[in-house]
Amino acid sequence: MSATQGPLKSFDDWEDFVLERYPEPGPSPSHKAKDEYRNYDDPKHETVREFYRLNHRHQTLEFARKKKAEFGARNRRAMSIWEGVEFLNTLVDDSDPDTDLSQIEHLLQTSEAIRADGHPRWFVLTGLIHDLGKTLCLHGEEQWAVVGDTFPLGCKFSDKIVYPEFFSLNADSRDPELMTEHGIYEPGCGLDNVTMSWGHDEYMHMIAKDHMPEEALYMIRYHSFYAAHREGAYTHLMDGKDEAMFKWVKAFNPYDLYSKSPERPDVAKLKPYYEDLIAEYFPATMMW
Ligand SMILES: [Fe+2]
Numbered sequence: 001m002s003a004t005q006g007p008l009k010s011f012d013d014w015e016d017f018v019l020e021r022y023p024e025p026g027p028s029p030s031h032k033a034k035d036e037y038r039n040y041d042d043p044k045h046e047t048v049r050e051f052y053r054l055n056h057r058h059q060t061l062e063f064a065r066k067k068k069a070e071f072g073a074r075n076r077r078a079m080s081i082w083e084g085v086e087f088l089n090t091l092v093d094d095s096d097p098d099t100d101l102s103q104i105e106h107l108l109q110t111s112e113a114i115r116a117d118g119h120p121r122w123f124v125l126t127g128l129i130h131d132l133g134k135t136l137c138l139h140g141e142e143q144w145a146v147v148g149d150t151f152p153l154g155c156k157f158s159d160k161i162v163y164p165e166f167f168s169l170n171a172d173s174r175d176p177e178l179m180t181e182h183g184i185y186e187p188g189c190g191l192d193n194v195t196m197s198w199g200h201d202e203y204m205h206m207i208a209k210d211h212m213p214e215e216a217l218y219m220i221r222y223h224s225f226y227a228a229h230r231e232g233a234y235t236h237l238m239d240g241k242d243e244a245m246f247k248w249v250k251a252f253n254p255y256d257l258y259s260k261s262p263e264r265p266d267v268a269k270l271k272p273y274y275e276d277l278i279a280e281y282f283p284a285t286m287m288w
C-alpha cells in the first residue's frame, strides 16, 4: 500500500514531537529528558521542522477551501467504520514494526483508555475513530495536508502555533486583509464559521458529522488545534458553544497523547465490542 509522502519517516515522528512539547504532567521518566526535548533545533527534529515548514507554507485559505470541497464530495470509497480502521492500517511507512504501534493499535489504545475510565460509549467510539481521517494519505495526499497542528485560516496566524516563523512563507501572509486579528471573520463568530487548515481532523469530522453527538464532533474536529486547546489562542473567534465544547476537546487530548504503551491491544478480541459500538452510531456502509 501507499507510503506517506513527505519528510516524516512516519506520522509517529509528528506525534512524538507533540508529546515532547506537551509531556504528561506528573512524575514520569520522560521528564528527565524534557529540557533536551524542548530544544526544537536538535538535529533529530530536522524532519519535523521541514514537515512544519511545508505545512505552514502550503496551508492557505484557498487550499483548505479547495480540499474541503474536494473531499466533501465523499465519492472515493464505500466503507464501514471498521473497514476504515482496517484501511488505515494498510498504511506502510518507515516506522519500526518492532517498537512502533500500528495505526489500529494507537486507535484501540486510545479508545480502551477512555473505556477503562468509565466514560460514555460515544466517547469510547470517538477514541477509535478520531484519526481515521489519516486515510487521506491513502488517497495520495501529502503528509503536511494530513497531519500536523491545525489553525484557522483567513485571519492572522497566532504566534502560539508551533514554528510561527514559517508562516512568512504562506501566501496569505502577503494579503493584509487576511492578516488582521479577525481577518475575514466577525469577532465571536464561532468556529463553525471558521475555515481550519486542512487535514485528518476536518476530514473525519465530515464523515462523522451526521452520526455522533456534538461533544464527539468537537473532539474529532479540533483534536490537533493545539494553539487553542493547549495554548488558549483564538478565543476571539469562539462563541459560547465553542467555549463549552472545548472542555471536551481538552478532556480528550490526554487520551490521544498519553495512552501509548508498549502493550499491544488484542485486535481480534476487541473487534466484536467495537463492531457493536460502531453499529449504535453509524450505518453499515458510508461514502468516504
Ligand atoms: Fe490525530
Ligand SMILES: [Fe+2]
Pocket (backbone or CB within 6 Å): 106, 130, 131, 256
Ligand atoms: Fe490520535
